[in-house]
Amino acid sequence: MSFLGRIAEKTSRLSCLRLMSVYPTHYVEPIVQKDKQQDQKNDLSKLYHVPIKAAVNKSSDTIFHDDTKHKMINYITKKGNSALARTLLSKTLELIKRTQTEHMNLAKGEKTTINTNPETLLQQAVENCRPLLQVTAIKRGGVTYQVPVPITTKRSYFLAMKWLLEAAREKERKVSLPEKLAWEILDAAHGQGRVIKRKDDLHRQCESNRAYAHYRWS
Amino acid sequence: MKMIRNRFGSLTRVSAQLQRHVQQMSTNAAASPAEGATISEFRTAVSNPGEHSAMQVAKFYTIPAEQKKQIFSGGGLPKQYEQQIKTFTEACLMVRNPALELLQYIKDGDLTKPVVRYVLYGENGTGKTLTMAHVLHYGALNDFLLVHVPWAPNWMKRPKEASNAAGQEGMIDLPFDAAAWLVHFKAQNGPLLQRLQLKTSKEYVWSKRESTPAGSSLIELVEHGIARIKYASETTAALIAELKQLSTAGQCKVMVAIDGFNAFFHPVTRIFSDNKQLVTPDRVTLTQPFLDITNYDWTNGVCVLSVDKIAMTEGYMDSYMPRYLLGKEGFEHLDPFVPIHVENYTDKEFHSYINYYLDRHWINKTPQGFEEQLKFMSNKNPYSLMQLVRAL
Numbered sequence: 001m002s003f004l005g006r007i008a009e010k011t012s013r014l015s016c017l018r019l020m021s022v023y024p025t026h027y028v029e030p031i032v033q034k035d036k037q038q039d040q041k042n043d044l045s046k047l048y049h050v051p052i053k054a055a056v057n058k059s060s061d062t063i064f065h066d067d068t069k070h071k072m073i074n075y076i077t078k079k080g081n082s083a084l085a086r087t088l089l090s091k092t093l094e095l096i097k098r099t100q101t102e103h104m105n106l107a108k109g110e111k112t113t114i115n116t117n118p119e120t121l122l123q124q125a126v127e128n129c130r131p132l133l134q135v136t137a138i139k140r141g142g143v144t145y146q147v148p149v150p151i152t153t154k155r156s157y158f159l160a161m162k163w164l165l166e167a168a169r170e171k172e173r174k175v176s177l178p179e180k181l182a183w184e185i186l187d188a189a190h191g192q193g194r195v196i197k198r199k200d201d202l203h204r205q206c207e208s209n210r211a212y213a214h215y216r217w218s
Numbered sequence: 219m220k221m222i223r224n225r226f227g228s229l230t231r232v233s234a235q236l237q238r239h240v241q242q243m244s245t246n247a248a249a250s251p252a253e254g255a256t257i258s259e260f261r262t263a264v265s266n267p268g269e270h271s272a273m274q275v276a277k278f279y280t281i282p283a284e285q286k287k288q289i290f291s292g293g294g295l296p297k298q299y300e301q302q303i304k305t306f307t308e309a310c311l312m313v314r315n316p317a318l319e320l321l322q323y324i325k326d327g328d329l330t331k332p333v334v335r336y337v338l339y340g341e342n343g344t345g346k347t348l349t350m351a352h353v354l355h356y357g358a359l360n361d362f363l364l365v366h367v368p369w370a371p372n373w374m375k376r377p378k379e380a381s382n383a384a385g386q387e388g389m390i391d392l393p394f395d396a397a398a399w400l401v402h403f404k405a406q407n408g409p410l411l412q413r414l415q416l417k418t419s420k421e422y423v424w425s426k427r428e429s430t431p432a433g434s435s436l437i438e439l440v441e442h443g444i445a446r447i448k449y450a451s452e453t454t455a456a457l458i459a460e461l462k463q464l465s466t467a468g469q470c471k472v473m474v475a476i477d478g479f480n481a482f483f484h485p486v487t488r489i490f491s492d493n494k495q496l497v498t499p500d501r502v503t504l505t506q507p508f509l510d511i512t513n514y515d516w517t518n519g520v521c522v523l524s525v526d527k528i529a530m531t532e533g534y535m536d537s538y539m540p541r542y543l544l545g546k547e548g549f550e551h552l553d554p555f556v557p558i559h560v561e562n563y564t565d566k567e568f569h570s571y572i573n574y575y576l577d578r579h580w581i582n583k584t585p586q587g588f589e590e591q592l593k594f595m596s597n598k599n600p601y602s603l604m605q606l607v608r609a610l
Contacts, residue, residue: 035585063588063610090609097608098305101579105307117582118609 027051032059068123069093075161076177091178093118096186125188129160129195133206138215147215148206163195164188258577260570262313267321267356274313276567278574281309281355288409289351289358292402293368294477296347298604306578314345314567316560317352323556324353324520329471332514335552337479338524339540340560343601346524349560350475353522362473362520363414363461364406365511367399370478371529374487374499382492383451383503390489390502396450399504400443403457411437416464422456424449436460451503458507465518472519474511478529482509483548485534509551523552563598571603581610 019025030052031037037044059065069089076085096118104114115121134155135146151159168181187193262277264270270279286309295303303309320336327334338346357364378394404411416436423429428446430439436457443453465472482505486496499505512521525543527535536542540557541549563571572589575581581588596602 063583063585063591064606093609097580097582098301101305102307104579105305116579119583 023053027053029053030055030059033061033065066119068126069119071157072122072161072165075165088178088181091176092181092185093122095178095182096121099182099186121189122185125164125185125195126157126160128188128191129163129199130156131159131199131202132156134159134202135205135209138212140215145212145215146205146209147212148209149216160195160199163198167194167198258573260573260577261310266359267317267352268325268360270313270318270321272318275315275318276312276564276570278310278312278570281311283309285355285358289354289364289406292398292405294347294351294354294366299348302604306580310574311348311352311355312567312571312574313352314349315564316340316345316558317349320349320353320522320558321356324356327520329518332517333474333519333521335512335514335521335523335555336558337540337552337555338522338558338560339538339543341538341562341599342527343599344560344562345600346526346560347477349558350477350522350524354473354475357473357475357520358406360471361410362471363410363465364403365458365461365472365474366402366406367476367478367508368402369529370476370508371481371484371526373502373504374481374484374489375531377489380489384448385452386503388491388501390491390497391451392489392502392504393447393450396454396504397444397447399454400440400450400457404437404440404444408437411435414470416460416469418456418460419463422452424452430456454504455507458511462511462516466516468518470518472511474519474521474523476508476512476521476523478526479512479523480525480540480543480545480548481529483545483551484530485545486531512552523555563600563603565598568593568598568603571600575607581607583610 028047028050031040032055073082073085073089076088078085097116100114100116100118100121104116107114131151133148134151136149137144138147139145164181164184167184168177171177171180184193184195188195260277262270262274262279264274265279265282267279286303316338320338323334323336338349340346354364354366373392373395377392378398379392381391381393383389383391417433418430418436418439419432421429421432422439424442424446428442428449430442439453439457439460443450443457446453461470461472464470482499484499487499487502489497489502491497491501512523525538525540527538527543530543534543540552540555544552569589572581572592576584592603592606596606
C-alpha cells in the first residue's frame with residue numbers, strides 16, 4: 001500500500017493534472033487511412049521523432065469507413081452493442097439511398113440533381129444541425145440567467161448528432177429506428193424538420209438573451 | 219487484375235457486337251428497345267429466356283412488367299430482390315450459367331419420356347431461387363402450365379392456420395395456405411388455362427351438397443377451392459392429379475418448380491397436432507400431391523426443384539448437398555435426378571454486377587480498389603454482396 005501512495009505522490013508532484021489517457025500529451029494520433037497518409041506525405045518528416053499513439057483495433061482503411069458514420073455508430077450504441085448499432089445505421093443509410101434512388105429513377109429530366117450518396121447526406125444533415133451558440137445557466141445575485149456562450153466545434157458536432165438521434169428515438173413503437181432516423185436525416189439534409197427547428201430555437205433564445213452575455217466573464 | 223478486367227471488357231464488347239449482328243440477321247429478334255439505342259456492356263436486349271445462350275452470360279435482361287406481374291405476383295422472387303426491383307424501377311435478372319445449363323437440358327429433353335427431375339443446390343445466397351425464376355420465365359413464355367411453390371418451408375414453418383383434415387384420420391390441413399397456392403396457380407396460368415380448355419376426368423364430391431362434375435374446366439375446380447377454403451387442400455390434390463393425367467395424355471405441358479423442396483422431408487414441422495405433438499411433414503395433406511407430382515410416373519413435363527439449407531431448421535443445416543438435405547427417404551424419392559450446382563459469381567459476373575449497381579447509382583463510393591475489397595469481403599457471394607453494398 002505504501003508504495004502505491006508513493007507513486008501517487010510522485011505523479012501528483014510531477015503533473016498537477018491527472019490525465020485520463022494512457023498516453024502523455026505529446027503523443028500524436030495515428031493516421032490510419034492510406035489516402036490520408038498519401039496526402040500528408042510531405043509532412044511526415046516532422047513526425048520522425050514524435051511518438052505516435054497505437055491505432056485502435058477497430059480503426060480500418062476500408063471503403064466502409066467514414067468518420068461521421070463511425071461517430072454516429074458510437075452514439076447509437078447502447079450497452080456496448082455496437083454490432084447492432086452498425087446494422088441500424090447501415091439500414092438507415094440503405095433506406096435513405098432507397099428513397100433517393102427511387103426519386104431519381106422516377107424523376108423526369110433533371111436526374112443528376114438528386115444526391116443518392118447516403119454518407120454525404122448524413123454529413124450534410126449533421127452540418128445543417130450544428131449550433132453556433134448555446135446557453136448555460138449562471139447564477140448572479142440569486143437569479144439564474146440563461147447566458148449565451150460560444151461552443152467548441154467538437155461539441156457542436158456532438159450536439160447535432162445527439163439531436164438527430166433524439167428526434168429519431170421519439171417515435172411510435174411500431175416504427176423502427178432506421179426508418180425514423182432516415183427521415184430525420186433526409187429532412188435535416190434539406191434544411192427542414194424538427195432538428196433544424198430545435199437549432200433555430202436555441203439560436204433565437206441566445207439572441208433574446210444577448211443582454212446577459214457579459215455574465216460570462218463578469 | 220486490371221489487365222484481366224480489361225480483357226474481360228474487350229471480350230464483352232466483342233460479344234455485344236456479335237449479338238447485335240445475330241439480331242440483325244435473325245428475323246424474330248425479340249422486342250429489342252429502339253434500334254441503334256446504346257446498350258451497356260452488362261445488359262442484353264434479348265428478353266426471351268429461350269434465346270439466351272453463352273453469349274449473354276453475365277448480362278442483365280429485363281423481364282417486362284406485365285410478365286413479371288403474371289408470374290411473380292404471388293411470390294417467386296426473394297423479398298429483398300423485389301425491393302431492389304422497386305428501387306431500380308426495372309426487373310432485371312442476370313443470365314447465369316446454372317440457368318443456361320438448365321434451360322439447355324429442358325430444351326433438349328424429350329417430353330414423351332418420363333419427367334426428368336432437376337435439383338438446384340448450392341450454398342446460401344448463391345441464387346437458386348433466381349435461377350428458378352429465370353427458368354419459370356422460360357416456362358411461362360413457352361406454354362408450360364406452372365406448378366410453382368414459391369417457398370415450401372412456409373407451409374411447414376409458419377402456416378396461417380392448421381386444422382384437422384376432414385376425410386383422413388390424423389392428417390393436418392392447411393386451408394389458407396392451400397387456397398393461397400390456388401390463387402397463385404390461377405394468377406400464373408389463367409390465360410393459358412382459358413386457351414387450353416382442360417377438363418376434369420371424374421366427379422369430385424366435396425360434401426353432400428357440393429361437387430364438381432366430371433368434364434368441368436380446371437378453372438372451375440380452382441375457383442371452387444378458392445371460394446370454399448375448407449376444401450382447398452383437397453382441391454389442390456385433385457388439381458395436381460388432374461394435371462398429371464392431362465399432361466400424360468398430351469393435352470398440356472407442365473413445369474413443376476418447387477423452391478425448398480427438402481422441407482417435405484424434414485424430420486419435424488412446427489405444426490402441432492391435437493395432442494400437442496409436432497407432426498411430421500408427411501402428415502400434412504399438402505405434402506402428398508407435391509410428392510406425387512415429383513414422381514416419374516408421368517410424361518410431358520419437367521420438374522425443377524431446389525434444395526436449400528435454410529429450408530431446414532437448426533441442427534439440420536450442416537451441408538448444402540442434396541443427399542444430406544433430402545435425407546435417405548427424400549433422396550430415394552427423387553433418384554435419379556439431374557443435380558445442378560449453383561455457385562458464387564465468377565469474376566466476369568461479379569464485375570458485371572458491380573457495373574449494374576454503379577449504373578443504378580446504388581454504389582456511390584468508388585475509391586480506388588473498392589471492387590477488389592468488395593470481392594474479397596463478399597467472397598463473390600451474391601447475397602453477401604447485396605448486404606455489403608446496401609450502405610455504400
